[in-house]
Amino acid sequence: MIVEPGALEGDVEDDAEYVIVGTGAAGATAARVLAEAGAGVVLVEEGPNVPAAELARGTVASFGRLLRDAGGQVTSGPLKIPLLQGACVGGSTVVNSGITWRIPPWVYDRWAAEFGLSGALPARELEACFDLLDEELSVRQTREERLGGNGRVLRTGAERLGWESKTTHRTERDCEGSARCLEGCANGRRQSMNHSYIPRALAAGARLYAGCRVTRVCPRSAGGLAVEGTFALGAGGGGRHTLRAHARKAVLIAASAIHTPALVLRSGLDSTGQVGLHFQGHPGVSMLALFDEPIRLWEGATQAYEITEFRQRGMKIESLSLPAEVLAARLPGVGAKLAAYLRQMDRIAVAAIPIKARARGTVRTLGPFNRVNYCPEPQDVALAVEGLARVGQAFFAAGARAVLPGIHGLPERISDPAGLELIRRARPEPGALNWVMTHMMGSCRMGGDPRTSAVDLRGQLHGVPGVHVIDSSVFPTNLGVNPQHTIMAVAMVLARRLLEDRA
Numbered sequence: 059m060i061v062e063p064g065a066l067e068g069d070v071e072d073d074a075e076y077v078i079v080g081t082g083a084a085g086a087t088a089a090r091v092l093a094e095a096g097a098g099v100v101l102v103e104e105g106p107n108v109p110a111a112e113l114a115r116g117t118v119a120s121f122g123r124l125l126r127d128a129g130g131q132v133t134s135g136p137l138k139i140p141l142l143q144g145a146c147v148g149g150s151t152v153v154n155s156g157i158t159w160r161i162p163p164w165v166y167d168r169w170a171a172e173f174g175l176s177g178a179l180p181a182r183e184l185e186a187c188f189d190l191l192d193e194e195l196s197v198r199q200t201r202e203e204r205l206g207g208n209g210r211v212l213r214t215g216a217e218r219l220g221w222e223s224k225t226t227h228r229t230e231r232d233c234e235g236s237a238r239c240l241e242g243c244a245n246g247r248r249q250s251m252n253h254s255y256i257p258r259a260l261a262a263g264a265r266l267y268a269g270c271r272v273t274r275v276c277p278r279s280a281g282g283l284a285v286e287g288t289f290a291l292g293a294g295g296g297g298r299h300t301l302r303a304h305a306r307k308a309v310l311i312a313a314s315a316i317h318t319p320a321l322v323l324r325s326g327l328d329s330t331g332q333v334g335l336h337f338q339g340h341p342g343v344s345m346l347a348l349f350d351e352p353i354r355l356w357e358g359a360t361q362a363y364e365i366t367e368f369r370q371r372g373m374k375i376e377s378l379s380l381p382a383e384v385l386a387a388r389l390p391g392v393g394a395k396l397a398a399y400l401r402q403m404d405r406i407a408v409a410a411i412p413i414k415a416r417a418r419g420t421v422r423t424l425g426p427f428n429r430v431n432y433c434p435e436p437q438d439v440a441l442a443v444e445g446l447a448r449v450g451q452a453f454f455a456a457g458a459r460a461v462l463p464g465i466h467g468l469p470e471r472i473s474d475p476a477g478l479e480l481i482r483r484a485r486p487e488p489g490a491l492n493w494v495m496t497h498m499m500g501s502c503r504m505g506g507d508p509r510t511s512a513v514d515l516r517g518q519l520h521g522v523p524g525v526h527v528i529d530s531s532v533f534p535t536n537l538g539v540n541p542q543h544t545i546m547a548v549a550m551v552l553a554r555r556l557l558e559d560r561a
């Protein structure tokens with residue numbers, strides 16, 4: 059059952075064994091595990107429930123309905139990095155590309171050795187969760203006919219240079235190659251949470267309140283575990299109603315690495331001073347290339363091909379098909395110059411380079427606002443610049459006529475491989491690059507010691523019995539690969555621990 063603001067006639071009170079805040083990768087996975095084990099589950103989601111038939115209605119409309127602040131969430135401070143997140147039933151999985159990677163062994167080994175997590179997140183159990191997720195969410199390698207021109211040129215470049223590369227593994231069933239993942243997959247081919255685990259949790263009896271922002275988590279010591287929230291105004295007008303959902307066993311916070319610490323801080327539940335520290339991510343930059351042959355960004359899977367050669371160094375290169383409206387923001391110039399580029403739109407290729415950044419930031423609250431203080435370090439900038447030069451190499455190897463690196467202070471257009479030397483020698487300030495971040499983690503770090511971590515080895519906030527964090531906030535480091543699979547596997551393990559306690 060999904061309850062939406064328009065259907066309400068008054069304030070709502072509910073109770074369940076487990077109340078989950080957020081319905082993205084972590085929240086939906088935990089809901090499916092708990093509900094199918096017979097537990098009572100209530101989910102609360104700030105964003106709207108957007109039916110499949112209303113997805114993929116164009117970029118502007120989709121951003122407005124599916125993304126946090128319509129895509130306008132940014133870092134605080136002088137450097138504004140867009141922090142893209144979904145804010146709807148299904149969370150960021152609704153708008154993501156469905157690429158899956160398991161946690162790399164060298165990252166897991168660090169989690170085990172440096173942060174003592176091998177007992178909390180046993181390697182074998184995680185592997186079994188990955189196998190299950192692969193099966194249930196239909197993880198498969200992108201088919202040749204869904205490569206699209208964009209994936210094809212990246213593959214050609216990588217093969218000619220002899221670099222390790224492959225078609226992406228994604229959660230999809232018969233992807234039609236509409237290149238519109240950013241608008242949500244209207245036909246349900248991508249197995250985002252709104253098309254997979256949420257329906258399963260609902261079928262097992264979970265109740266979901268959509269369009270309801272949780273404003274406070276109440277601890278057991280304040281008269282019983284509960285969450286309090288406020289519904290958005292219903293379409294038919296009327297009052298703004300409230301929700302109070304009591305949790306008989308636990309509250310699970312899965313509101314993402316930004317909104318989870320913000321909610322904990324606003325609720326006054328940070329007993330360690332650790333909540334909101336160690337925020338990390340994979341900031342990314344992008345390279346555009348002009349080809350003589352048709353590329354047609356609108357054909358093929360949104361992200362079909364990836365170069366993995368430099369992965370262990372913290373740099374991954376992915377083909378990325380962008381809609382014209384988003385591409386226009388990355389193209390140089392305005393007016394006639396921009397129009398000239400847009401006229402060549404069918405011959406433009408794009409690749410993204412998310413990096414495993416060293417930078418650490420913080421999430422803080424200021425009244426109703428969140429502040430994400432974060433800026434890439436010089437080594438991160440150097441890695442991103444190297445990534446741009448590498449992609450330039452791949453595009454030229456595939457026959458590109460020119461590349462557009464998007465580095466302020468450098469020529470907007472480089473027309474031969476020798477010109478890439480300019481990029482390699484560049485030492486730009488962080489603000490000279492076009493960053494975007496879609497992978498975030500680390501802001502409620504897991505660990506046994508409350509002096510250095512926010513949650514314990516079962517995900518429970520230190521000193522706050524019954525309130526658990528289950529999303530990527532608990533990761534002690536970033537991953538260097540697309541995170542949703544690891545987020546789901548960790549949420550699965552933590553939900554199972556709650557079931558063991560329930561038995």
Ligand SMILES: Cc1cc2nc3c(=O)[nH]c(=O)nc-3n(C[C@H](O)[C@H](O)[C@H](O)COP(=O)(O)OP(=O)(O)OC[C@H]3O[C@@H](n4cnc5c(N)ncnc54)[C@H](O)[C@@H]3O)c2cc1C
Nearest residue numbers: 080082083084104145149150154155156157272540541542
């Ligand atoms: C454009 C884009 C492309 C991406 N591509 C990939 C990819 O291909 N592969 C991959 O692995 N990862 C990808 N990611 C990242 C991945 O989607 C996220 O890392 C993952 O979904 C995060 O899971 P989560 O559960 O922590 O948060 P989310 O999935 O973001 O879900 C959090 C939910 O909590 C809700 N919420 C927040 N605060 C409150 C509150 N106070 N009350 C109620 N609800 C609240 C939000 O509205 C949201 O729906 C991409 C992300 C984006 C934005």
Ligand code: SF4
Nearest residue numbers: 233234236237243248
């Ligand atoms: S590219 Fe494939 S998975 Fe993405 S929206 Fe289109 S059909 Fe769905």
